[in-house]
Amino acid sequence: MTMATRLQSYLSQRHSHYDMLQHDPSVTTREAARRAGIPPQLMAKPVILDDFQGHWLMAVVPATRQVDLQKVHKLTKRHWRLARESEFSSSFGDCDLGAIPAVGSAFGIETLIDQSLAGVKDVYFEAGDHEALVHMSSEQYLKLMPDAPRAPLSE
Helix, strand or coil: CCCCCCHHHHHHHCCCCEEEEEECCCCCCCHHHHHHHCCHHHHHEEEEEEEECCCCCEEEEECCCCCCCHHHHHHCCCEEECCHHHHHHHCCCHHHHHHCCHHHHHHCCEEEEHHHHHHHHEEEECCCCCCEEEEEEEEHHHHCCCCCECCCCCC
């Protein structure tokens, strides 16, 4: 099991309590949850957005849901589009494509968190590759990004 170096450093600096969970290789966040045997609503899925002016935003939602761009617009007062992986992959250089961790602040990216993730006991997210997940309490997860607004972001 491997973890992205920047994520590991970020978790260490914040004295985070977590464990790692190995799973068979997966392509999507939802598939990773299935292969790891965890409920997909506990899996934090990062979605990178672009405001057409060079600003990036990570919207984190459960793997069972999709980001509602209208809700994000209302919250931020900016228009957003879904970014293509090729546009932001350099910001996650120590991660495999399609396996970025749902901790934007570890990578210097502004983050919004769907409020539904605050209402669960445990949260899982990609560790930076296609075979490992980080598992922690939702309380611990939210402490990682204390400045990240929690709001209804998904449909």
